[in-house]
Amino acid sequence: MTKKSLKSQAYNNIKEKIISCEYSPGMLLNEEILCETFNVSRTPIRDALSRLEQEGLITIRPKKGIIVSSLSISEVNNLFELRLLLEPYSIQNYGYTLDENVLMDYYQKFLRMDLTRDSKNFFVIDDNFHDFLNNAVPNHYIQENFKIINNQNQRIRIITGQRAVQRLEDTRSEHLAIVKACVKKDWKAAAEAMYEHLLQSKNATFEMLLSRDDLLLNT
Numbered sequence: 554m555t556k557k558s559l560k561s562q563a564y565n566n567i568k569e570k571i572i573s574c575e576y577s578p579g580m581l582l583n584e585e586i587l588c589e590t591f592n593v594s595r596t597p598i599r600d601a602l603s604r605l606e607q608e609g610l611i612t613i614r615p616k617k618g619i620i621v622s623s624l625s626i627s628e629v630n631n632l633f634e635l636r637l638l639l640e641p642y643s644i645q646n647y648g649y650t651l652d653e654n655v656l657m658d659y660y661q662k663f664l665r666m667d668l669t670r671d672s673k674n675f676f677v678i679d680d681n682f683h684d685f686l687n688n689a690v691p692n693h694y695i696q697e698n699f700k701i702i703n704n705q706n707q708r709i710r711i712i713t714g715q716r717a718v719q720r721l722e723d724t725r726s727e728h729l730a731i732v733k734a735c736v737k738k739d740w741k742a743a744a745e746a747m748y749e750h751l752l753q754s755k756n757a758t759f760e761m762l763l764s765r766d767d768l769l770l771n772t
Contacts, residue, residue, distance in 0.1 A: 559593050564601035566591050571610050571621055572704055574711045582611070582619040609701050624708055626762060632705050633755040639698060640683075640751060643690045645744035648735055650689040659685070660732045668721040675721060676710065682728060713761045720757050727753060 570576045687699040727750035734743035
């Protein structure tokens with residue numbers, strides 16, 4: 554295996570464990586143990602850790618070690634603040650690049666989904682829908698922020714657990730409103746629908762966090 558492949562493999566393996574919360578927020582990682590776990594030398598591990606730090610998934614502190622980034626109330630709030638700024642802006646300014654056929658495909662997927670039986674698949678479609686919208690943005694600086702958002706959003710979902718069916722129903726309705734506005738090419742309405750969706754998602758996430766003391770890392 555080439556050095557590049559080893560670096561990519563180490564990066565992907567560690568990242569997967571962080572996003573899945575197998576390496577939980579606040580956990581202390583050890584470089585030597587990571588080398589043993591993934592059967593690679595220190596060079597690809599250090600390269601992977603450097604990339605993960607840039608993405609905000611870990612913090613490397615001199616004399617303290619490698620710490621998986623926390624997901625405190627403050628961090629979750631910061632994440633939603635960024636989403637509320639970027640995603641409505643992106644859809645209002647770059648929505649014209651979206652493929653209408655793909656939009657209608659998502660509309661049908663959301664409409665037909667049985668939320669009582671297939672909530673996991675709903676989350677997959679939810680993520681893919683947001684990726685579809687965000688990937689339309691031809692600004693690589695915004696794209697880099699979307700990568701950070703996506704990584705942390707998956708961790709939040711795992712930590713807070715499955716959402717109630719009623720919230721899934723509300724999320725479905727919010728997504729349908731976004732798609733309808735996009736198909737009509739009413740980008741202002743689409744941005745407003747996106748903002749409302751994110752605001753409701755933020756409220757639901759905070760309600761879940763505040764109802765579960767074991768999920769609160771710090772404030």
